[in-house]
Amino acid sequence: MKIKRKIEIAVISDVHLGSYGCHAKHLLNYLNSIEPKKLILNGDIIDVWQFNKGYFPKSHLKIIKKIMNMSADGVEIIYITGNHDELLRKFTDTSVGNISIVNKLVLELHGKKAWFFHGDVFDISIQNTKWLAKFGSYGYQVLTLLNRLINWYLERRGQERYSFSKKVKNNVKTAVKYIRDFEKVISNLAIENGYDYVICGHIHLPKMEYVENKHGKTIYLNSGDWVENFTALEYQFKRWKIYHYSKDKLSPFYVDEELEDMDLKDLIAAITIVEQHEKKVKKN
Structure with missing residues (x-):
């Protein structure tokens, strides 16, 4: 039996299930390798903006089933809503067994305060011109699909993967300024409110940085995508x-054998098992 890595907290964000850019198989491999006490889903897990009834592969369904199974096994699942899954904000502060939906989260970790949220509330482009942000999201989707085709070709030739969108973000001055402003605003606000850690997602840029100003200090963390x-x-x-x-x-x-042939019926069955498990727990 393979031993999984035991960790207190795992944070993932910007999975974008239901979109062409999502690498669900990689994520499933990762989830199968860990045994966390808490799994924090920090927004944009399901991409409602890009949702298409004709495109929701089995590999994407397997992620949902895996999370359900982790919940049934006692892992606390905290789903923090983002802009791409904002429909779930209707269910904020709702809990079903070990799964809860929130807009933000504060935890005390060994005497230090950690502030979790997705990050879209600090994105002016989304707050003021949502239609433009959605239009940009479709453009990003096309770019990502093109990028996947090119990377498929590169991998077959044994060459290194290439990211168009990452290259654009790293080189366009406006994008760089936007990211720096995003990180600065969030870090300063965390310091102002006495948080030792501030953890977000949204901008698809993994980072861990110590930030200090005249009012105090914090550690800025971004889970990437x-x-x-x-x-x-x-x-x-x-x-x-x-x-x-x-x-x-x-x-x-890698993918559990029991997940290999899963379809929508299996997903519904998994959800039913979770519900039955919760009823037994309540009776006991």
Whole structure:
């Protein structure tokens, strides 16, 4: 039996299930390799903006089933809503067994305060011109699909993967300024409110940075995404680290045999099992 890595908290965000850019198989490998006490889904897990009835592969369904199974096994699942899954904000502060839906979260970790949220509330382009942000999202989707085709070709030739969108973000001055402003506003606000850690997603840029100003200090953390970077945040032994799937691959576990032939009926069955488990717990 393979031993999974035990960690206190795992944080993933910007998975974008239901979109062409999502690398669900990589994420499933990662989830199969860990045994967290808490799994924090920090927004944009399901991409409602890009949702298409004709496109929701089995690999995407397997992620949902895996999360349900983790919940049934006693893992606390905290779903923090984002802009792409904002429809779930109707269910804020709702809990079903070990799964809860919130807009933000504050935890005390060994005497330090950690503030979790997705990050879209600090994005002016979304707050003021949502239609433009959605239009940009469709453009990003097309770019991502093109990028996947090119990377398929590069991998067949044994060459390194290439990311168009990451290249654009790293080189366009406006994009760089936007990211720096985003990080600065969030970090300053965390310091102002006395948070030792501030953890977000949204901008698809994994990062861990110590920030200090005249009012105090904090550690800014971003969980990145599972579209380009394949990253997560992990908390264990009183410290945070960024997990890079492509670099770390610490004991990766591949798709469980029981998940191999899963379809929508299996997903419904998994949800039913979770509900039955919760009823037994309540009776006891």
